[in-house]
Amino acid sequence: MPDSHGESGAGTGTAGGADAARALPLAGLRVLDLTLARAGPTCVRHLADWGADIVRIEPPPRDGTDGDGITGDRDGFDYQNLHRNKRALRLDLKHPDGHAAFLRLAATADILVENMRVPVKHRLRIADSDLRPLNPRLIYASISGFGQTGPYAGRGGVDQIAQGMGGLMSITGEPGRGPMRVGIPVNDLSAGNLLALAVVMALYERERTGRGRYVHTSLLETEVFMLDFQASRWLMDGEVAGQAGNDHPTNIPMGVFPTADRPINIAASSPKLWEAFCHAAERPDWLAEPGWQTPEGRSADRARVNAAIAGATRARPSEWWIAALEAAGIPCGPINTIDQVFADPQVRHLGMAMPYRHPRRGETHLVASPIRMEGHETGVRLPVPGPGEHGDEILAEAGLSRDEIGQLRSKGVI
Known part of the structure; x- marks a missing residue:
């Protein structure tokens, strides 16, 4: 396992909780996190790592699982890497009292991030159009599979579907071998990164106007954007790119070559x-x-x-x-394997393996933020919360009394 804390001043491990968060660039911002899977949580992870107060809202348990059913168990490597630096609340948004409690939270939030299917948020009455009259300053941020409107808007989408529909699989892999997926969920990650950028842009605009903005992207839009020169190659010159294997599509020589021991x-x-x-x-x-x-x-x-x-x-x-x-x-x-990546002296210097003390798994590591901001240091201020771990304090901050919180609990809303 990696044992370097890095030398760059970023990603140096477990940080000092609330005191550390107050010094970070996004300190003071309250984010309601309604995300699942990977694309939405990738966006929220940027906000969490850089100091925002993240309130993760999860539904009450219904099937005995302790994760989101997609990124694995709550103590697993995937869930832990995606959901650090958050507080958690379990809340049944389908229950009238749960919906009312959610509106109390949304009334004072700065940002809401969600990646539900488009019809779901409207059915739950938590869409931007539902919340905008309540909180005009809210930055409402969405990721969908195919866009908020249009013929595919109601469809669910996952990374590999977008890789196929967006053209990436047609240009990945060796010629004649058929379509090939990329080895990481590139659309999920890129959509989350782009949505985080959109959120920060909207926050900057809010400084001037005092009003929030609805910002959104989709896996399909992200994939088409990420085609980059391969897309403009078609749009401008009419060339349909094919598979080029390990060779660069247009620049030669650029690719993988054998040596006496390894390529x-x-x-x-x-x-x-x-x-x-x-x-x-x-x-x-x-x-x-x-x-x-x-x-x-x-x-x-x-x-x-x-x-x-x-x-x-x-x-x-x-x-x-x-x-x-x-x-x-x-x-x-x-060409490194993953273990060789984290043994590489430059990767160790950059501190990309971030030390982390997990309450049950002990000393381990998470993937550090790749963003460098001189004078600031990210780390794990809060471990991944247990189910609903911070529910009472979050609802009390929204103005609910102890009796009101007790009633929600007795009804199974939290």
Whole structure:
């Protein structure tokens, strides 16, 4: 297991609770977290890590499970990584008294984040249109599968469905092998990241106008946006990209090449880098090879270029190549397994394995925030809460009396 706290001042482990939160950039903001699965919680994790007071609202237990049924058990690696730095309240939004209590919370909240199916929030009467008259300053943030309106708005969506419908699987993998998913939930994560950006933009606007804003994105929109140059390649030049395996779709040479011990990545596609690579590989004759003098020529002769490079790189081990190419200013690097990633000296220096004392699992690690803000330090101020752990204090903060809270509990609303 990793044992480094990092040297950069970020992600240095369990922090000092409420006192630490008050010093962070989002201190003082109250967030109602109605998210499930991964996309919504990814957005909320940014807000939580940087100091917002997160109130996670979960439904009362109905099936005996102690997680969300998607990201695993509450003490498991996935749930723990997604839901740190939060307080928790169990609340039955379908019950009239639960809905009324929720409105009390929403009346003074700064931000609400949800990723329900579009019809669900309207059926529960907790949509932006329901809350806006109650709290005009509220930033209401949503992630859906396919958008808040349109022919697919009512559909449920998950990451892999969006990878397929948004084109990513058609350009991932080796030519002729059929569609291939990316090895992480790239749409869930990217949609959560983009929604967090939208929330901060809306907060900045609220400073000027005094009014909140409804912000939203979807897995499908995110995937189309993330196609980036492959999308504009079609829109502007009419080219439909296909699978290119480990080769870059348009830049050559850029891809995976064998060495005497293990494969490495090499990126030497620009004229300057290509010339430097030929000299570093001790093959200056490649510079005179017909058709290889230009990126376009190398692209047209990709198979022969790659075969020639592979023949050269197989002769020496990966460490020799990485040292030689780095000395020549050519981007390159090993292809690490996950355990090798966290053993890498730069990853250790950056503190990406964040130390964490779990109340039941003991000393362990979570994935640190990748955002660096000089003068501020993130960490785990609050471990993942137990089911409804902070219910009484959260409802009391919303103005409910002890008797009112007791009545909600007696009715099974909390």
